[in-house]
Structure formats: structure tokens, C-alpha cells
Amino acid sequence: MGVDGTRATLRYSGSGPRKVRQVLGLIRGLDVSDAREVLRFCERGAADEIGKLLDSAVANAEHNDHVPSDELFVSAAWANEGPTAKRFRPRARGRGTQILKRTSHVTVVVSRYSEDQLRDRAVREEASGVGVAAERRRRLTRRRRVAASTATEAHDHDHDHDHEESTPDVSVEDQAPEEKV
DSSP, X not given: OOOOSEEEEEEEESSXXXXXXXXXXXXXXXXXXXXXXXXXXXXXXXXHHHHHHHHHHHHHXXXXXXXXXGXXXXXXXXXXXXXXXXXXXXXXXXXXXXXXEOOXXXXXXXXXXXXXXXXXXXXXXXXXXXXXXXXXXXXXXXXXXHXXXXXXXXXXXXXXXXXXXXXXXOOTTTSOOXXXX
């Protein structure tokens, strides 16, 4: 096909092409991070395979074309029929019916946003407080919270649980019987 971008192909997928096309329709045209989120919460079985395929396409773009993943979007995605395996299932009265186990060849293409689109995205992300800069701020505040919580080893709170103290672990059987006087 004449689609510009970096592609990854999964051949002989165990899912049928009709089922795969439904999942591909969910991510076509989305930003790579949004597509990953959609696939992560999609309950279809093909979503796991397509998620791995999307990660492969992004890795190909980063390694071969030197394009960062935050500048990529899913420009095209399609599923073609692969070979169909034919099996038979026994039925009543000595008959057998044919079972068709369909396979598919799945292709995901990721492309880089144009300069104008990247500029517009940066302006929108800066105005809304989301994006790469906001994610960096979120990570820094998370690190600071974790560092602050580990710095205060002694903590006081209003619930009961056993703290690690220097009490010997002695079971009832190990204790010496008390002498009766």
C-alpha cells in the first residue's frame, strides 16, 4: 500500500480479520499514547496482540527513523485475511461439520505529525496543563512525595497493626512449662 510512515506487520494472527478490524477502528488516527490507553482498556482479545504490534511500530520509528514516540500517531491500520485452517467437529448421527479457523495479517502504520500539527499540539497542551511538561511535573512531585514519606521513618497514626520491633519469635511449643508451686 502507498502509506507513508513506519509500519509493523503481524502475520498469521490467531484472531479472525473481522474481529481484528473492530479493534483497529478504535485506534486509527489516534495519538500513540491515546491508542495505547484505548487498547489497554479494550476488552477484546485482539487488543493485546495489536498493542504489541503498535509498540513494535513505535520502536521501529524510533530506531530506524529517529522519531520520538510523542510525535507519532496511528496513520493507518488494516487486517487482511490469512490462511484458513479447516477442522471437523463430530455431530449427531455420525455426521461431521466443518469448523473454519480463520487467521489474519495485521499491519499498523505510525507517522510523524507535521510541524504545524506539532506546534498546535504544544500550544494546546501548554494551555490545558497536560502533555510532556505536565507529565514531567507529575513525576517530580511523585518522587518528592516518596522521598518525604521515606524520610519520616517514625510515624504516628490512629490504627492498630504490629510494627517491626525487637520481639523474639517464640512459639507456644518452644516455651518452657511453668513450674507449679
